Amino acid sequence: MFYRGQNTYRNLFIKNQKEKGASASNQEKAKFIAYVNPIRLMMENDSVSKDQLTIVFNFLKSNEGEFWKSNILSTSKLREKFNQLIMKANEKKSNNSSGQSDQSGASDEFRRKTAERLGIDLDKYEI
Numbered sequence: 164m165f166y167r168g169q170n171t172y173r174n175l176f177i178k179n180q181k182e183k184g185a186s187a188s189n190q191e192k193a194k195f196i197a198y199v200n201p202i203r204l205m206m207e208n209d210s211v212s213k214d215q216l217t218i219v220f221n222f223l224k225s226n227e228g229e230f231w232k233s234n235i236l237s238t239s240k241l242r243e244k245f246n247q248l249i250m251k252a253n254e255k256k257s258n259n260s261s262g263q264s265d266q267s268g269a270s271d272e273f274r275r276k277t278a279e280r281l282g283i284d285l286d287k288y289e290i
Contacts (some may be wrong), residue, residue, distance in 0.1 A: 170198075171202075171220065172198065172202070172241065173190065173193070173222065173239055173251075174222065175220065176190050176227070176235070176236045177190045179192060179223075179232040179233070180233075180236065182232075183232070183233055185233075185234045187204070188239075190236065193237070194233075197238070197239070200238075201237075201238035201239045201241065201242040202216070202238050202241075202242075204242060205241075205242050209242070209245070209276060210273040210276055211273065212232070215249055215273070218249065218253070219241070219245065219248045219249055219252055222247070222248060222251065222252035222255065223235060225255075225268050227251075227252075227255045228248075228251075228252075230248045231244075231248065232240070235248070246277050246280070247277060248280065
């Protein structure tokens with residue numbers, strides 16, 4: 164999974180840079196470990212699921228993710244901004260949904276860790 168994930172994102176980053184008229188040579192020369200390790204850490208340490216990575220990937224490919232295309236050019240930056248990206252992707256998804264209560268696909272563990280990182284006390288909110 165880590166290899167396919169890194170390669171998929173690497174190709175997206177290169178495509179986005181070329182679409183913006185920027186050189187993609189740094190992306191094309193980047194070492195394998197530089198792409199794989201952040202994805203591995205997201206899945207193992209941050210409790211990010213494959214489904215969540217897919218949601219964010221599709222968001223970054225879409226018109227709604229246009230702002231982020233020039234800001235997320237590596238998997239380390241993807242990991243750094245993942246919480247913001249998944250929230251934006253889910254916001255888009257819930258705006259297009261028929262009002263279902265949970266569109267995120269986020270596990271309770273992921274929500275807990277995200278809230279912890281952001282300093283939010285989940286006991287104060289109904290989730």
